[in-house]
Amino acid sequence: MQTPSHAEEAVLGGLIVNNEAFHDVAPLLSADHFTSPFRRRLWVAIRDRVLAGEEADVITLAEALPDDTSDIFDLAANAYTGRTTPIYAAIIRDNWRRREAAGIAQRLLAGARDAELGAVDAAIADLMALSASMVEHEFTGKQALSMAFTQAEEANRNGGLLPGITTGLRELDSILGGWHDSDLTIIGGRPAMGKTAFLLGLVEAAADTGVPVGLISAEQPTLQIGVRRMALASGVGAAAIRAGNFHEEDWAKLADGMARAKERPMWIYDRSAVTLDELVGVARKWKHQYGIRVLFVDYAQRITVPGADRITEVAAVARGLKNLARDLQIPVVSLAQVVKGVDTRPDKRPTAGDLANSDELTREADQILMLYRDEVYHRDSPDRGIAEILIEKNRHGPTGYKRVAFKGETMRFADPASGMEDYR
Known part of the structure; x- marks a missing residue:
């Protein structure tokens, strides 16, 4: 040589x-x-x-x-x-x-x-x-076409199965095709819409299929995440679990749910005000050590960039999350805050333009989803127990919205026709 x-x-x-x-x-x-x-x-x-x-x-x-x-x-x-x-x-x-x-x-x-x-x-x-x-x-244009054709062949051999990682919601999977490598997905909503519950449902759904997942939690401490996981897995209400106020038959549900949930490959990083560099380092370590295939973040505006002003900080976080998705070749799914001005409008459904602090989130995201529950604003709403997932941006397909069921007791989102018992 x-x-x-x-x-x-x-x-x-x-x-x-x-x-x-x-x-x-x-x-x-x-x-x-x-x-x-x-x-x-x-x-x-x-x-x-x-x-x-x-x-x-x-x-x-x-x-x-x-x-x-x-x-x-x-x-x-x-x-x-x-x-x-x-x-x-x-x-x-x-x-x-x-x-x-x-x-x-x-x-x-x-x-x-x-x-x-x-x-x-x-x-x-x-x-x-x-x-x-x-x-x-x-790459050449010919190579791009060849890569796309190879992906289509693989999808066909799989019998049309979901090309990406499942969201756990069949209606949402039908539009997004699941989570795709290198994509950044932003999920926004006002407080009380159930953003964290929604994100944890996505985490559980991916991990339940054997996909190793990482969760950066700058909002919820690990104990609260554990309570929510237990409620999702068992069907026993989160409030009852926290208070220890459940019935005798709930013990069997808890044991059964724990047995299923504890085997799911999942890693949690629990720290408020985590820095962007810290987040990137943890994600790279998880990818190297555990082979994570999707990263969830709760939430974008809680990630800090020391020395930057607020708008510059969120813009840097948006670019950092997108670059991380591309570098690690995994989907990154992050929650985001929505501005208060939404609450003053007659129609309080948020749009992509309502994301707080930065247009960069809108530009960098491959998908933008918004959560809306009418019953939060109107006690007599005919849509009690219903949440809307508003698909504001989707680089891989159509936009629009899907209605899903929401059960507040266990903080679980599900396809309406599935029956809540099936979404565990």
């Missing part, structure tokens, strides 16, 4: 011989991938001239780098043919990746020896970032 310096010299010499080869290797390399200051300088000089539409030959490069003239002439004199340049570029990239991995390992060992908090999390984040940097980002 060639040494890193030989491959680097081959690439740089090949680019001087054939400037057109730069466009083949540019997606693979940057100046940081080269091991000597001279080679990094030369790469930058070649890049700048080629991108400016100018010739990058020994004369123009020597003029740009007068202190490196002799090295440039020596390298060009022994240049390989430009046709093999992409092969050597891949070698440089692989060698760089090995050096980076070794550096991460050394930092982890040093941190462990010094008992540094967060050394393991930092190493995991660095390794996942290193892996992400190796992913192909450039």
